[in-house]
Amino acid sequence: MRETIEKVKEEIKKASISTVEQLEEYRLEFLSKKGKVPALFLDLKNVPGEMKKEMGQAINEVKKIAQERFDLAKGEVQEKDSKEKRDFVDPGLPNIPGKVGGRHPISIVRDKMIKIFERIGFNISHGPEIEDDWHNFTALNFPPDHPAREMQDTFFIGRDPDITLRTHTSSVQVRVMESEKPPIRTLSPGRVFRNEAISARAHCIFHQVEGLYINKGVSFVDLKQTLYHFAREFFGENTKIRLRPSFFPFTEPSAELDVSCPFCKGKGCKICKGTGWVEIGGAGMVDPRVLRNCNIDPDVYSGYAFGMGIERITMLKYQVNDIRLFFENDIRFLKQFQREL
Ligand code: FA5
Secondary structure (H helix, E strand, C coil): CHHHHHHHHHHHHHCCCCCHHHHHHHHHHHHCCCCHHHHHHHHHHHCCHHHHHHHHHHHHHHHHHHHHHHHHHHHHHHHHHHHHHHHCCCCCCCCCCCCCCCCCHHHHHHHHHHHHHHCCCCEECCCCCEEEHHHHCHHHCCCCCCHHHHHCCCCECCCCCCEEECCCCHHHHHHHHHHCCCCEEEEEEEEEECCCCCCCCCCCEEEEEEEEEEECCCCHHHHHHHHHHHHHHHHCCCCCEEEEEEEECCEEEEEEEEEECCCCCCCCCCCCCCCCEEEEEEEEEECHHHHHHCCCCCCCCEEEEEEEEHHHHHHHHHCCCCCCHHHHCCHHHHHHHCCCC
């Protein structure tokens, strides 16, 4: 009997249990009702009375070892098995369609605008978003302390009143005129900043597209024709434009640019507040003082400039009723433009 007990004990120790199947084989061989450990208990009845106690203890010891070995192996095997299941990749499974990002509506509209102007000979120029007073105001004929500066509430960088975040892309006009000789025909898209209360129609960060054409004999007719061309290309061929007299220190004469409402086709609706027209920007003939500030002789050259708000144009194009949606990056909003190019 003693030998049998020792033999079973050895077998228990040597049994290899590294898979779920081996664990089950082990359980059947040693612990199940017909297993080797319960069999030892059955054999106990054949042991002479005086040996029973000692043999009983030895068998209980084997049972304890067998159970401990089983519990330990069970933990290890189950952990290994679930890791294998987790790591398993079935190469035959169908592909999960990946999520592809789309372009932001402001970028889509900016690029549409660029394409329209590039086709009629405009090149693209850029300037810094952090500007000095000269390029943002003074060269553009805003005299120091002139109330016109308050038209565009300014963010200053630190305490230096000379360094600002540009309030409009007209600052790029100045940079281009300072560095290039006419003829100049350039478009400057970019981000601008104004210390304004945020509402559904206005933001403190927005985008503009500036246009500038300087040459000999440029007139208001050229300006009007260019804006008309843009409006028809962008909003559709039946679009009309309207230039309302206005004031900008850097253009003379100056005008606000309206397009016929793309929704009601000029009949009057909620979007255009019943007027049939919506404003998209400002424009005018470059003031001779601005040309002189940039070393261009106003007796030889003349030019026009215009500046349009990209957010406002995008809102009209896609019927977006709140400008804040462009900055919130809500995926449900942005997804709607995914198929646009
Ligand atoms: C200007 O910024 C002039 N620099 C435009 C210009 C350029 C006139 C060249 C003449 C010659 P204005 O402040 O009106 O003008 O802004 C132009 C356009 O920017 C507006 O028509 C509007 O479409 C947009 N815009 C202005 N303020 C905001 C704002 N807070 N949020 C969103 N869009 C705005």
